[in-house]
Amino acid sequence: MNSKPDAIVAQSGGPTAVINSSACGVIQEAMKSDKIGRVIGATNGILGILGEDLFDISAEKPETIEQLKQTPAAAIGSCRYKLKSLEDSKADFDRILDVFNAHNIRYFFYAGGNDSMDTADKVNKLAADAGYELVCMGIPKTVDNDLAFTDHCPGYPSVAKYVATCAMEAGRDTETLYTADTCTILEVMGRNAGWIAAATGLAARCPEDAPHLVYMPEAAFSFDKLINDVNKVLKKLGRVFIVAGEGLKNEKGEYITADKGAFSRDSFGHVQLGGVGAMLKAVIEKEVKIKARFNLLGTNQRSAMHFASLTDINEAYMCGQMAVKNALEGVNGKMVTLVREQGPQYKCTTGLAELRDVANGEKKVPREFINDKGNHITDAMRDYVRPLVQGEAPITIDEDGLPVFMRFERKPLEKKLPKYL
Amino acid sequence: MNSKPDAIVAQSGGPTAVINSSACGVIQEAMKSDKIGRVIGATNGILGILGEDLFDISAEKPETIEQLKQTPAAAIGSCRYKLKSLEDSKADFDRILDVFNAHNIRYFFYAGGNDSMDTADKVNKLAADAGYELVCMGIPKTVDNDLAFTDHCPGYPSVAKYVATCAMEAGRDTETLYTADTCTILEVMGRNAGWIAAATGLAARCPEDAPHLVYMPEAAFSFDKLINDVNKVLKKLGRVFIVAGEGLKNEKGEYITADKGAFSRDSFGHVQLGGVGAMLKAVIEKEVKIKARFNLLGTNQRSAMHFASLTDINEAYMCGQMAVKNALEGVNGKMVTLVREQGPQYKCTTGLAELRDVANGEKKVPREFINDKGNHITDAMRDYVRPLVQGEAPITIDEDGLPVFMRFERKPLEKKLPKYL
Numbered sequence: 001m002n003s004k005p006d007a008i009v010a011q012s013g014g015p016t017a018v019i020n021s022s023a024c025g026v027i028q029e030a031m032k033s034d035k036i037g038r039v040i041g042a043t044n045g046i047l048g049i050l051g052e053d054l055f056d057i058s059a060e061k062p063e064t065i066e067q068l069k070q071t072p073a074a075a076i077g078s079c080r081y082k083l084k085s086l087e088d089s090k091a092d093f094d095r096i097l098d099v100f101n102a103h104n105i106r107y108f109f110y111a112g113g114n115d116s117m118d119t120a121d122k123v124n125k126l127a128a129d130a131g132y133e134l135v136c137m138g139i140p141k142t143v144d145n146d147l148a149f150t151d152h153c154p155g156y157p158s159v160a161k162y163v164a165t166c167a168m169e170a171g172r173d174t175e176t177l178y179t180a181d182t183c184t185i186l187e188v189m190g191r192n193a194g195w196i197a198a199a200t201g202l203a204a205r206c207p208e209d210a211p212h213l214v215y216m217p218e219a220a221f222s223f224d225k226l227i228n229d230v231n232k233v234l235k236k237l238g239r240v241f242i243v244a245g246e247g248l249k250n251e252k253g254e255y256i257t258a259d260k261g262a263f264s265r266d267s268f269g270h271v272q273l274g275g276v277g278a279m280l281k282a283v284i285e286k287e288v289k290i291k292a293r294f295n296l297l298g299t300n301q302r303s304a305m306h307f308a309s310l311t312d313i314n315e316a317y318m319c320g321q322m323a324v325k326n327a328l329e330g331v332n333g334k335m336v337t338l339v340r341e342q343g344p345q346y347k348c349t350t351g352l353a354e355l356r357d358v359a360n361g362e363k364k365v366p367r368e369f370i371n372d373k374g375n376h377i378t379d380a381m382r383d384y385v386r387p388l389v390q391g392e393a394p395i396t397i398d399e400d401g402l403p404v405f406m407r408f409e410r411k412p413l414e415k416k417l418p419k420y421l
Numbered sequence: 422m423n424s425k426p427d428a429i430v431a432q433s434g435g436p437t438a439v440i441n442s443s444a445c446g447v448i449q450e451a452m453k454s455d456k457i458g459r460v461i462g463a464t465n466g467i468l469g470i471l472g473e474d475l476f477d478i479s480a481e482k483p484e485t486i487e488q489l490k491q492t493p494a495a496a497i498g499s500c501r502y503k504l505k506s507l508e509d510s511k512a513d514f515d516r517i518l519d520v521f522n523a524h525n526i527r528y529f530f531y532a533g534g535n536d537s538m539d540t541a542d543k544v545n546k547l548a549a550d551a552g553y554e555l556v557c558m559g560i561p562k563t564v565d566n567d568l569a570f571t572d573h574c575p576g577y578p579s580v581a582k583y584v585a586t587c588a589m590e591a592g593r594d595t596e597t598l599y600t601a602d603t604c605t606i607l608e609v610m611g612r613n614a615g616w617i618a619a620a621t622g623l624a625a626r627c628p629e630d631a632p633h634l635v636y637m638p639e640a641a642f643s644f645d646k647l648i649n650d651v652n653k654v655l656k657k658l659g660r661v662f663i664v665a666g667e668g669l670k671n672e673k674g675e676y677i678t679a680d681k682g683a684f685s686r687d688s689f690g691h692v693q694l695g696g697v698g699a700m701l702k703a704v705i706e707k708e709v710k711i712k713a714r715f716n717l718l719g720t721n722q723r724s725a726m727h728f729a730s731l732t733d734i735n736e737a738y739m740c741g742q743m744a745v746k747n748a749l750e751g752v753n754g755k756m757v758t759l760v761r762e763q764g765p766q767y768k769c770t771t772g773l774a775e776l777r778d779v780a781n782g783e784k785k786v787p788r789e790f791i792n793d794k795g796n797h798i799t800d801a802m803r804d805y806v807r808p809l810v811q812g813e814a815p816i817t818i819d820e821d822g823l824p825v826f827m828r829f830e831r832k833p834l835e836k837k838l839p840k841y842l
Contacts, residue, residue: 072590079598081600166725179500295718300716306728
C-alpha cells in the first residue's frame with residue numbers, strides 16, 4: 001500500500017479520436033505530482049467504478065501511455081450507464097464513494113459529455129455531504145460539440161476535419177460520375193446539434209464544390225424545401241451532394257425519421273437515430289427522379305484517428321493536463337473549458353466552468369452560422385471551425401501498412417468490496 | 422492544326438483514388454513523345470467521345486496535371502454508358518470512329534474495368550476493319566480488384582488500406598463501448614468479388630482485433646451460420662465486429678438482399694446492391710438480442726485520397742505510363758497488367774494482356790484466401806494484400822486544413838460533327 005491518495009480516471013459515452021489524448025494528459029500530469037499516488041483506470045467508465053473493475057495505469061509502460069495520443073476510442077473503456085438523481089440512484093452513488101474509499105481515491109477525473117458532468121457533480125456533492133475528501137474534475141469530450149461554457153469540445157475538431165474531407169472526396173466522386181450517380185447524401189452524426197454537418201460546409205469553397213446543401217437539426221427541415229433545393233442545384237450543376245445531420249427535425253420539432261418507427265432509445269433516454277440518409281435517398285429518387293445514394297460513416301467518423309486534427313489532439317491533452325493542475329491547486333467541482341482568445345491569430349487557452357452548469361447546458365449551432373435558407377453555413381461558421389481543423393495527427397505505421405494503436409496490459413487492482421454489479 | 426496525331430484519354434465506371442494517377446501517367450508520358458500531338462480528354466468517358474465533348478489536356482497547366490496524383494475520382498469525367506455488341510450498338514461504335522477521325526485521334530487510352538476493356542477491344546476491331554489506323558490500350562482500374570490477367574488492379578490497394586484502417590478504428594470504438602454498442606457491421610463494396618472485405622482481414626492481428634468476422638460473396642452465406650459465428654465471438658470477447666461485402670450470396674448463389682426487392686440494376690445490367698449492413702443489423706438484434714449498428718462507407722471508400730496507398734499511386738501511374746510506352750512501340754489491343762515478381766521482396770512490374778481476354782475474365786477471391794469456415798481470411802490473403810497497402814499518399818493541405826484537389830480548366834475542342842447525343 002502506498003500512503004499517498006490515488007487518482008482515478010474514467011471515460012464516458014461515445015468515443016472520439018482524442019479522448020485518449022485527454023486521458024494521456026491526466027495520466028502524465030498526475031504521475032509527475034508527488035501529491036498523487038497511483039493513477040487508476042476505471043474499466044468501462046462508471047461501470048468499472050461500480051463493479052470495482054479497476055487497473056493500475058501507473059504500472060503501464062510509459063510508451064503505452066504516450067501512444068494514447070495516437071489511439072482512437074476510449075482505451076480505458078467507456079459505457080452509457082446512466083445515473084439518475086441522487087434519490088433514484090442512491091445505491092449507485094453510495095457505491096461509488098465506497099469504492100473510492102476502499103482504494104483511497106481522492107481525485108476523480110471524468111471525461112465525458114453533459115450527462116457525465118452531471119454524474120461527477122453529484123458524486124462531488126455526495127462526498128462533501130459525507131465528509132469524504134474528494135476532488136472531482138470534468139474534462140469535456142463529445143464529437144457533438146454541444147457542451148455549453150466551452151468554445152468547442154475536444155473530439156469535435158477531428159470529426160470536423162474528417163467529415164469535411166469525406167465530403168470533398170465523395171463530392172469529387174459525384175462530380176465525376178454524375179451521369180450515373182447524380183445525387184449523393186452523406187449522413188453524419190449529431191443528435192440534436194448540427195455541428196458535425198456544419199463542419200462539412202467548410203469544404204465548399206466555390207459553387208462546384210461539395211457539399212451543395214447542408215441540413216442541420218437547428219433549421220426546420222421539410223421535404224418540399226429539399227426537393228426545391230435539389231432541383232435548383234441540379235439545374236446549375238447537373239448533380240447534387242447533400243450533407244444531412246442524423247437528427248433532422250420538421251417544423252414541429254419532430255425527428256423526420258420518427259414516423260417510420262425506426263428509432264429506439266438508448267439507456268440515457270436519448271433517441272437513437274439513423275435513417276435520414278436512406279430517407280432522403282428514397283424521397284429524392286421518387287420525387288426528383290434521379291439516382292441517389294447515401295454514405296453512412298457511422299462510428300468511423302468519431303474514430304478516424306488516421307486523419308485527426310493535430311490542434312484537437314493537443315487541446316484534448318491540455319484539457320486533461322489542466323484538470324490535474326487545477327485539482328492540485330485546490331480547484332474542485334469544475335470542468336475544464338476551452339477558451340478562444342480574442343485576436344486575429346487563433347489561440348486557445350483553458351478556463352473552468354461549474355460541473356452543474358455544464359450538466360444543464362446545451363450549445364446548438366447559432367442561427368448566424370446557418371444561412372437564411374437553412375441549407376448551408378455562413379462565413380461565421382467557417383471562421384469558427386477553420387482554426388480547429390489545422391494540423392494532421394502524427395500516426396505511426398506498422399509493417400502491415402496500417403496505423404499502430406496501443407492497448408493497456410490492465411494489471412487489475414485487488415477487489416476489496418463485495419460484488420455489486 | 423497540328424499534323425501529328427492526337428491521343429485521347431478516357432475514364433470509365435466507378436472512380437477510385439488513383440485513376441487520376443493513371444491519367445497523369447498517360448498524359449505526362451504522351452506529352453514527352455514527339456509522335457503524339459495533343460492529349461485530348463473525353464469529358465465523362467465514352468459519353469464525351471460520342472457527344473464530341475472533348476478538351477485539350479495538353480493545354481492545362483503542368484502543375485494541374487501533376488496534381489492529378491493527389492486528386493481522387495475521375496478528373497476527366499466518367500460514366501456508366503454501356504456499349505453492347507458491335508451489331509446492337511453499331512451507331513455508337515461508328516460514331517466513336519467518326520469522332521476520332523474528325524480530330525485525327527490515333528491513340529485511345531482507356532482506363533476502366535472489364536466492360537471498358539470490351540469497349541476498347543470492339544473499337545479496335547472496328548477501326549481495323551475500316552482501315553482506320555488506331556492504337557487502343559487499356560489501363561486497369563477497379564476498386565473491386567476483379568480483373569483477370571493482372572496480379573491486382575490500381576484502385577484496390579488504396580481502398581484496401583482505407584477499409585482495413587476503418588475496421589481497426591471502428592473496431593476500437595466497439596471494443597471500448599461494447600457495453601452499449603455490442604456489435605458493429607461495416608458494409609463494404611464488392612459486387613461479386615470479396616476483395617475489399619478480404620482486405621479488412623489484414624487488420625486482425627490478434628483475437629481481440631477487429632474484424633472478428635469477414636464475410637465475402639465467394640463463401641456461401643447463411644443467417645444460421647452468422648448467428649452461430651456471432652455467438653461464438655460474443656462468448657469470447659463480449660463484442661463482435663463484422664465486415665460484410667455488399668454482395669453476399671446464399672447457398673443458391675442468390676443475393677441475400679434480393680428477397681427485399683431492395684435492389685435495382687444500373688445501365689451496365691449490374692445489380693446495384695446495398696442493404697447488407699442494415700439486414701445483418703436487424704437479424705442480429707432480433708436473433709442474438711444485442712444492440713447492433715452498421716457503417717456504410719459507400720463512395721467514401723473508393724475516393725479516400727487522404728489515406729491512399731503510395732504503392733497504389735505509383736503503380737497506377739506506371740500503368741498509364743506503360744500504356745503510352747507500349748503504344749509508341751507498336752503494341753495494340755492490350756491492357757497493361759501488374760505483374761508481381763517472384764521473390765521474398767515485393768516487386769511489381771507491368772505486362773500485357775489481350776483486351777478481349779480481360780473483357781471476358783473475372784477474378785474472385787480464391788478459396789485458399791478464405792478460411793475453412795468461410796468467415797475470415799487466411800495468411801495467403803494477408804501475404805497477397807500486405808505489400809499493396811504500403812506507404813501513405815502525400816497530400817497537400819490548404820489554409821482550411823483540408824486536402825488540395827485539382828480541377829481542369831477544360832479548354833473545349835471545337836465540335837466538327839453534327840450533334841449525336
